[in-house]
Amino acid sequence: MFELILTYFLTPTVLFFAVGLLASILRSDLEIPKSIGDALSLYLLIAIGLKGGIELSKYPLSDLVQPIAAALFLGTVIPVIVLIFLRKVLKLDLDNSIALAATYGSVSIVTFGAALAFLENMQTPFEGYMSGLVVVMEIPAIFISLMIFRFLEKPANFQVARHQVGISAFSS
Known part of the structure; x- marks a missing residue:
């Protein structure tokens, strides 16, 4: 069990997270240049999109x-x-609630990648099309959150809808 935990915590993803967390705690000025961050993000999106589509x-x-x-x-x-x-x-508050709702509704590509690496290290089989489902899950989560924000940013729309539907779940 200890070997499994050690193997997981010594993966590059977890180590980079730990370095970033430590730098933040120590209030370091460590920073990845924006161009490198953008390139890595683009690489991850393309790699996962292509892999998911092929699968x-x-x-x-x-x-x-x-x-x-x-x-x-x-x-x-x-x-x-x-x-x-x-x-x-x-x-x-409403703005932060909607932002967090979009975040939790969508799938973290980094978390997904870490989960796949963990499953591969454990030699646990999984369907190859899971990478494609990550993309499928992103769409409604972001869309629904944006639609809720757009609808609720106009208080008149919200009041009319709340009385028509009879719900007050989103209001404070």
Whole structure:
């Protein structure tokens, strides 16, 4: 068990996170140049998009309907649940609640990459099309959060909708 934990914590992703966290705690001026950060982000997006697309093409559509539907469902429902939780339970302001709802609804590419590396290290099999589902989940999570923000930024729209639907989950 200790060997598994040590192997996981010595992966480049976790080590870079630890260095960044340590630099932040020590108030270091350590910073990655913007061009390198942009290049790495672009590389990750292209690599995952291509890998996901290639893997999706290997499966018949009938095998993908349920996983895609589940990814779309989760990408739609999670931001709404998070938004309600943040507004009602934590009493967070609307702008930050919507931003966090979009964040939790979408999939972190870095977290996804770390999870894949962990599964590969554990020699745990997983479907190749999971990379494609990451992209599928991103779309509704961001879209729903943007639509909620756009709708709620106009108080008149919100008041009319709240009375028509009879809900007050998003208001404070």
